[in-house]
Structure formats: structure tokens, C-alpha cells
Amino acid sequence: MTQLFHILKKDVRYLRFEFLMYFLFLCFYAWRETYVAPPALIWGTTPQASGYGNELLQYLSIVLITVATVYLIVRLIHADAIPGDSQFWLTRPYSWKSLLGAKVLLLLLGVSLPMFVVRLVIFRIQEFPLFPGIWQLLCSQFVMTMFIVLPLAALAALTSGLTQFVFSVLAVIPIAALVALESYWLRPGFVATMWFRQFIAAAALIALAIWILYSQYRTRRSAFARGVALCACVAIGVMHFFLPWSMAMTVNGWISTPMTATSAPTVELGSRMNFYPEASDRSRNVLVRVPFVVRGIPDGYTAGVDQILSTVEGSGTVDRQFFEPGPFETSPEGKNFRAIGWMDRAFFETERGKSVTVRISFDLILYPPVQTKTILISDNFESVIGELQCRGAQPDRVGQSKLTYLGLTCRSPFHWPEVRFAVLSPGTPYGSLRGPAPTHSPFYGGALSPFSVQTRTMPFNTGANEVTITVQGPPQWYHRDFEFRNVKLGDTMDLR
Secondary structure (H helix, E strand, O other), X not given: OHHHHHHHHHHHHHOHHXXXXXXXXXXXXXXXXXXXXXXXXXXXXXXXXXXXXHHHHHHXXXXXXXXXXXXXXXXXXXXXXOOOOOXXXXXXOOOHHHHHHHHXXXXXXXXXXXXXXXXXXXXXXXXXXXXXXXXXXXXXXXXXXXXHHHHHHHHHHHOOOHHHHHHHHHHHHHHHHHHXXXXXXXXXXXXXXXXXXXXXXXXXXXXXXXXHXXXXXXXXXXXXXXXXXXXXXXXXXXXXXXXXXXXXXXXXXXXXXXXXXXXXXXXXXXXXXXXXXXXXXXXXXXXXXXXXXXXXXXXXXXXXEEEEEEEXXXXXXXXXXXXXXXXXXEEOOEEEEEEEEEEEHHHHHHHOOOEEEEEEEEEEEEEOOOEEEEEEOOOOOEEXXXXXXXXXXXXXXXXXXXXXXXXEEEEEEOOXXXXXXXXXXXXXXXXXXXXXXOOOOOOOOOOOOOOOEEEEEEEOOOOOOXXXXXXXXXXXXXXXXXXXXXXXXXXXXXXX
């Protein structure tokens, strides 16, 4: 322990100017995040130069704090570089446990903790409620530490200098971006299932970073660690690309509320699936329609089907497709939907007239009753519901000031909540601000965002001095699986 604190004090003294630069940039970042610009909305007019200046300074603060953070992490690890055999520190009787412990402790106390404190100060200056915001802040800081600080430290432990580190980053970033984009466009799935592939890849990357730090400080076999890291990154990329979306649906079923005969609501399938071979998608797929009904929706609640996975298992082959829920109609029995999807034409022609097994998985979203609040449109932010704050947005015209408010600016700490948010003002149509798509992800949207406050603006034209805001959410998730054995695949397929 004495040796650990000795190394810690040595690094603080050695990097005192880097830490000073980091803290100064944190102060600049906090000032820009808490600076409240005049309530202006650039809407069909020529903006003043001050608007560009405020936005430029805000993004500049993000760039500076990002560069300072990366530079400080690299300098801290390279203060006692692992690769090579000519470092002076190797002649000292350092225990690898003390050295690694000192580096990790300084990463937490000198890098992550100051960022947490600054974001907490920003959070309180903006007058957001402490609870549950503090838990979101802790979650966000934990994600940033594990997913950003830890991998950067691991990469620095594999390099012997800043030049090597920079070239490694320049090589990794475009490859990672290419894998992520290609897996999204070539192997698409529903938005609510994307979190699973990203979560698995992130967990694998974090595990790799922990192993690299442990291996490098314990054995200092840099060539071996670099080879393992390269192979592991390739494996993570392949897994991210080929991981089936059906696995996400399975996990969604584990963490959702299961539907039973007594639970509300429930989903029931119609009597048959319809196939339309003539309505082909570029002649490769067959159009499929599945009718179903949602029953038992509580009064005031709104139900919607988020995603449907259809798996048809034939003689040695399987066809898996996601279905998009189409328009619905309300009847005394409930809400009637008709899901639309595609089946591979080659599979359909091969298995046509044969017995197949059909499995259908539903994810149902249930939104609670709408909450409403009427607020005065003013220059000051006013609490709406939960952590949501709103104020009037005013046009910024050259030579004019303080005109009728032409919109609403709302903000929320660290992320935009998973709610349906809408505004109704006298004499104007009903409008809404779209939030993030509902997801099962354990990490809310925006956990890795560099902005401590998420802001959105919705324009509307009214001379009224107040608006009514409606909020519905957050949603509840329900899941149900259907299975039908020995059914004949044809133009219509009876599911009874």
C-alpha cells in the first residue's frame, strides 16, 4: 500500500501541468453547459453572429475536454510505459500490483471523479431535481468510465509513446465505424433489438481491456498482448456483424413482463397467415400478413406492438424475418392489427404444401395515461413533468427583438426521456417532440453523450401566452411467444 501511494504521488507531481489543463477545460466545459443563451429560435430568418458564436463555443468546449481527457489518460499510462526494456522504472523494485493499482486509482480519482463532480454541479445549477437524476448521472459516468476510459488506458498500455497511440487510434476508428455501419445496413433489425448487439460488443470490449491491463502489468509480454488484442477485436467485429437479431428477441422476453391469460393486456393471433407470392419484393421475397388483436388494454392506456419476429422451420431450413405492425382499428374486442413482413421466396417455394413449424414472438409496449400541464410561455425554464423543463423559443431577427414566441424549447438532464411528448397551443395544430425509440437497453439513450443537458426545440406559431404539454410514459414492456406445429405452408396457413 505504501508503494502504491508513492507511485500515486509521483504521477501527480509528474503530471501536475496536465491535470491543471484538464481542470481548466472542465471549468470551461461547465461554464458552457450552464450558460443560458437568449431564448431564440432560428426559424426562416437570418441568425445573428452571436448565435453561431454560442454554438461554436459549446462544441469547442466538448472538443477540448475530450482531447484533454484522452491526452491525460495516455500520459498517465506512458509515465511508466510497459512495452520496451529500457525504461528507468524497470530498475526500481516496483510490484506490478502496486503499479497497476496506482494507475487505476488515479484514473478514477483524477479523471473520472472530477468529471462526475462537474456534471453534478451542472445538474444542480440547471435546477433539475436530485432524484432520480443522481442515479442517471451515476449510470452515465459508470458507462463512460468503463466504455471510454478503460479501453483508452488499455490501448495506451500496448503502445510505448504518443505517436504509436495516435496511429493506433487512427487505424481503429474507421474500422470500427465500418463494421458498425455495415452490420446496420446489411443485417438490419428493429431499433429495439439493436441495443443487444451493441451491449454484447461493448461487454466484450470492456473484458478485453481489463485482460490487457492485467496481462501487460503482470507479464509485460507486449507482443503477445498485441496479437491477442488484434485477434479479439476481429472476433468482436465478426460477432457484432453476424449476431442474430433473434437472440435479442429471446433476451427481450426474459426481461419483459410475460403475458398470461389473466394479465392485461394480451395478444391473440388471428386464424390464419396470408401469403401473396405475386406481391414480391424485387422477386426475392413473398409478402406475408399476420392478423392479431390486442385485448385487455386498461382505461387510459395506449398499446402498440413494437416488433414481431416470425420463424418458420421447414425440412432442414429456417426462415427468420421481422414483421412491421401496420395500421390498426379499434373494435369492441380490442385493437386489431395486421403485421406485414416478407418470406424468402426460395424457402416458400421449397416448403410450399409441406408441414412446417411456425414461431411468432411479440413485444408489446404499453404507455400509461397521459399527464398534462399548462405553463406560461416565458424566457425562463419551468418544470413540466419529472425532469423535463421548458420555456418559450423566440425568433432571432436582425434589428428586431422580443417578438411573439414561435416555439418551445425543452431540456432534460443527460438524456431525452422515453416518453411521448406533445404540445397543444390555442389556434395551432397538435405537435410533438419525438423522443428516443423505446428500447430494452439497460443503459438509457445519451449515456455516452458529451452534453450534460439534452435540449430540443419545437416551432409553432401562436400569439397565446400559455401552452398545454402532454407527456405519456415511460412505457411498460410485455412479451409473448406463439408456436404452431405441423401446419401446411400455402397461400393461406391456418394457425388453429
